[in-house]
Amino acid sequence: MKYFIFTYGCQMNKSDSEQIAALLEKRGCRPAPEAARADLVVVNMCSVRQSAVDRILGLIPQLKKLKTQNSKLKTILTGCILAKDKEKFAEKFDFIFNAEDLTNWLKKIKVKIPTKTESKIQSNSQHNSQVYLPIMTGCNNFCSYCVVPYTRGREICFPVEKILREVKNLIKEGYKEIILLGQNVNSYISKFPIRNFQFSNKFQNSNSKTITINFPKLLKMINDIPGDFQIGFFTSHPKDFSDELIEMIVKSEKIKKEIHLPLQSGDNEILKKMNRGYTIENYLKLIEKIRKKISGVEISTDIIVGFPGETEKQFQNTLKICKKVKFKNIYTAQYSSRPGTFAFKMKNDVPQKEKKKRWEKINKQKQI
Ligand code: SF4
Incomplete structure (x- = not known):
């Protein structure tokens, strides 16, 4: 077949x-x-x-x-x-x-099923040295414009053992760059049986048969796997980008110093309508902390222009933040109303022509 x-x-x-x-x-x-x-x-x-x-x-x-x-x-x-x-x-x-x-x-589809149970996280990457490895699926955030929580459902984190096994297999297969994927990758959290735990007992909860592995701890466990490879990850949510994660990036020689941190809008009122869970002030403080701690870090972002009700002034606020932060790269989208989302009920009132104009201005900004 x-x-x-x-x-x-x-x-x-x-x-x-x-x-x-x-x-x-x-x-x-x-x-x-x-x-x-x-x-x-x-x-x-x-x-x-x-x-x-x-x-x-x-x-x-x-x-x-x-x-x-x-x-x-x-x-x-x-x-x-x-x-x-x-x-x-x-x-x-x-x-x-x-x-x-x-x-x-x-x-x-009645194709022959092998006797061995397949891992959900196996990959058949076309790249020679880079491979994407999903570590979770779904999202709990319900940003008002986004369909992911409705189409992929709530967050499910794949078991730590499976992820580690898969990383080891990928290293054996010769991959040099393993990119951990999740819609909200830095909110990863999973229980791990203590009997399997060989890394560091400082993660252990007292009197428990399991330990809780959050995203920074998972990164540490992957970083500790012997081999010549690098670790990347995306997409991170600014509200879940903890100090522990920043410290782990600093300490781990295999983690790439590249962070994708979607901003979406540079205006607090629009961020609130988007249900993003942070303010511009929080976001800028986080960027400052990341740049201070992680030397040579490259930060990229996502921006949506033309969200319902976005005025010229609010768009200018976004442009101002982009100029201020000087992102390495900006992925820009023109807002598109999606049935089933909360924003679908809002009036999609920024004319298409205006969205395109704003989109071009942001794109021009990223070339400066
Ligand atoms: S935009 Fe990202 S964080 Fe927000 S609901 Fe969609 S997938 Fe989740």
């Missing part, structure tokens, strides 16, 4: 596609060079912006045509899918399933 995967959206989706490919190949499937030569087409979609959903709608006639040419072709939709879109796409695909449900999906 040959498969082809269309992937849209963020790094998490790309990583999920790599895992889908890895699991399929373990079951004897091979990649097809193009969708027209596949027996199985997987569409890994993104719902973050309407334009991403429109791309799936645009793909449907092509899939329909492929099905007329190959009656055995099966099509599957996965990724970030809103409940409303699931209904819309139900008749267009043979199967629709959640990104997390890879094993069940493989059972559904």
Whole structure:
């Protein structure tokens, strides 16, 4: 059986596609060079912006045509899918399933299942030396513009043992840069049985059979694995970027000194409407602390322009912060209203032309 995967959206989706490919190949499937030569087409979609959903709608006639040419072709939709879109796409695909449900999906398509249980975090990265490793899925933050808590659900952190095992395998396979992924990666927290604990007993809770491993501790455990490799991570939420995490980055020689810290807006009123959980003052203080402690650190960010009600003055506040912080890179998006989110109820009142103008101004800023 040959498969082809269309992937849209963020790094998490790309990583999920790599895992889908890895699991399929373990079951004897091979990649097809193009969708027209596949027996199985997987569409890994993104719902973050309407334009991403429109791309799936645009793909449907092509899939329909492929099905007329190959009656055995099966099509599957996965990724970030809103409940409303699931209904819309139900008749267009043979199967629709959640990104997390890879094993069940493989059972559904009746490909030979190996006897050994598969790890959810296996990867089949196309890169020679860099690999993305999801350590958690979902998000509990409910930023008012974001569909992730609705499409991927609440945060689930993968077990520490699995992550460490997978990191060791990736090092053995020769990967030199392991990027830990999570929608809110720095809120990672998991219990770890003490019997497995060989690293440092200072993490231990008294009289307990388990220890709690938060993100800085997980980084320490990965950093302590012998080998010639580096560790990166994203996406971090500013409100969860603790002093402990900063100290761990400083102390750990394998952690890359690159931090992606989404700001989204430089105006407190807009940040509140976005439900981001921090103020500009908190954010700037954090940047100052990071720069003071982590020498040579590079900081990048995300900005959304044209959020409902964003005035010219509020946009100028964002521009001012971007100039002040001098980010290494800025990933800018024009606000797009998503059904099901809290912001969907707000009036999407910044004209498209104005959003584009603001988007260009931020993009120009990042070239200075
Ligand atoms: S932190 Fe906010 S923007 Fe990021 S995934 Fe969670 S809800 Fe979405």
